[in-house]
Amino acid sequence: MKYFCLLSFFFFSSLTLAAPECDYHFQLSNATVEVLEDSQVILQNILVNRGQNSPNGRCDLYRIYFSKGFSHNYQRRAFSLFGSSINYNLHENINQSGVLKDEGDAVNSNEFLEGSAPNKHTTYTKNFYISTPGVLDNAARSGTYYDILQVRIYGYNQSSGNYLFEESDTFTVVFYVPKKIQISLLDEGGVFDASSTSKILDFGILSQNQEKGADLRVLANGSYQIKVSSLNNGKLKLSQGDTIAYSLKVNNSPVSLLSSASSPVSIGSGDATSSGGDKFNLKIKITENTTHKSAGMYQDVLTITAIAN
Numbered sequence: 001m002k003y004f005c006l007l008s009f010f011f012f013s014s015l016t017l018a019a020p021e022c023d024y025h026f027q028l029s030n031a032t033v034e035v036l037e038d039s040q041v042i043l044q045n046i047l048v049n050r051g052q053n054s055p056n057g058r059c060d061l062y063r064i065y066f067s068k069g070f071s072h073n074y075q076r077r078a079f080s081l082f083g084s085s086i087n088y089n090l091h092e093n094i095n096q097s098g099v100l101k102d103e104g105d106a107v108n109s110n111e112f113l114e115g116s117a118p119n120k121h122t123t124y125t126k127n128f129y130i131s132t133p134g135v136l137d138n139a140a141r142s143g144t145y146y147d148i149l150q151v152r153i154y155g156y157n158q159s160s161g162n163y164l165f166e167e168s169d170t171f172t173v174v175f176y177v178p179k180k181i182q183i184s185l186l187d188e189g190g191v192f193d194a195s196s197t198s199k200i201l202d203f204g205i206l207s208q209n210q211e212k213g214a215d216l217r218v219l220a221n222g223s224y225q226i227k228v229s230s231l232n233n234g235k236l237k238l239s240q241g242d243t244i245a246y247s248l249k250v251n252n253s254p255v256s257l258l259s260s261a262s263s264p265v266s267i268g269s270g271d272a273t274s275s276g277g278d279k280f281n282l283k284i285k286i287t288e289n290t291t292h293k294s295a296g297m298y299q300d301v302l303t304i305t306a307i308a309n
Contacts (some may be wrong), residue, residue: 001218019057021155021164022050022054022059022062022155022156022164022166023051023052023054023059023120023155024049024050024054024117024153024154024155024166024213025049025066025166025167026046026049026153026226027049028044028046028062028151028229030172030173030174031171031172031173032176033130033132033174033176035134035140035175035177035178038134039131039134040132041094041096041130042129042130042132043094044125044127044128044247045125045126046125046128047123047124047125048062048064048125049121049122049123049124050117050119050120050122050126051120051121052120052121052125054155056120057158058159060116060158061114061115061116061117061155061157061163062113062117062154062155063112063113063114063163064112064113064126064152064153065100065101065102065103065112065113065154066100066101066108066150066151066171067102067152067153068146068273069147069173070146070147071147074089074096075087076089076099078146078147078148078173078174078175079145079146079147080141080143080145081143081145083139085145086145087132088147088175088277090129091110092111092112092113092129093129095111095119096131098110099111100252102147102150102152103163103165105106111144113126113128113276117156125265127202132308140230141177141272142177142178142179142180142221142308143222144177145175146173146175147172147173148170148171148173149170149171150171151168152165152166152168153165153166153167153172156194156214157175166167166222173207177221179220179308180196181218181219181220181221181307181308182218182219182277183217183218183219183226183276183304183306184216184217184219185198185304186199186214187215188213188215188216191217191276192217192219192276192277194219197221199214206244206286206288206290206291206293207290208286208287208288208290209285209286210286211283212283212284213281213283214281214282215280215282216280216282216304217278217280218270218273218277218278218280219273219277220270220271220272220273220277221273222271223270223272223309224270224271224306224309225266225268225306225307226269226304226305226306227264227266227267227304228248228255228257229257229260229263229264229302229303229305230257230300230301231302231303232261232300233257233259233261234248234258235300235308236298236299236300237298237299237300238293238294238297239299240294242294243298244286244288244298245287245288246284246285246286247287248282248283248284248302249283249285250267250280250281250282252283264305267280267304268280
């Protein structure tokens with residue numbers, strides 16, 4: 001029994017002391033990408049070093065492979081802490097003609113990185129590319145997304161004709177999706193239109209209990225709140241100073257505009273929306289008797305502010 005234990009110890013030591021044959025090493029910085037409106041292809045590089053202990057004449061070539069990451073397939077995705085994901089991938093060339101893969105899965109030359117390192121004790125640069133669709137294509141929630149891959153380098157042993165494993169490291173890809181919010185003011189029942197950001201409600205000849213409506217639609221990729229202020233604190237005003245009171249309801253709930261000129265009031269909130277946006281129905285009703293009011297044009301300006309939380 002004592003002899004068996006001693007033999008196991010020497011066997012284990014011989015494995016841990018074994019060195020890679022071609023003495024290749026690499027440095028790869030983690031990538032941080034801000035996801036923009038349009039798709040992107042972003043240059044990255046790896047610093048490859050052929051060490052002093054690399055044998056002459058048989059280790060001039062190397063290959064680098066990338067694992068699948070959190071998605072467990074080559075349709076790579078980065079994930080947020082809330083479980084949302086964003087699509088991306090890694091490529092050997094700027095034309096994205098192939099997807100970089102792991103050793104054993106890579107078949108074509110555009111599915112791995114290959115380079116030449118003719119000199120020992122020398123550092124070489126190898127490029128690759130990260131691609132990601134834009135915000136619209138991803139429909140991604142605002143926030144930070146992560147993926148972690150294993151990267152492995154293999155040196156080519158010309159004596160055996162095989163690529164042999166040298167070293168591995170992790171590669172973290174971080175994507176940041178900025179907060180985005182848009183609003184649209186429309187006729188009731190209208191669909192979101194980013195160009196429609198103002199609306200006039202024309203009551204014609206004013207009379208008590210007249211009512212008109214509009215829809216506010218909010219498109220957001222994260223949590224948000226909506227506030228409104230009235231220039232005249234909830235009254236239509238004649239240029240000479242006479243006023244007519246009106247009321248505002250948002251989704252059938254009354255909203256007080258008193259003092260809103262200096263302190264905008266909240267009229268709603270929500271989370272990341274669908275592509276059609278969240279709808280807030282606005283109803284304006286004349287509440288004051290207009291019979292004895294001075295003739296002229298009465299008006300008020302409501303300012304709606306969308307805030308991304």
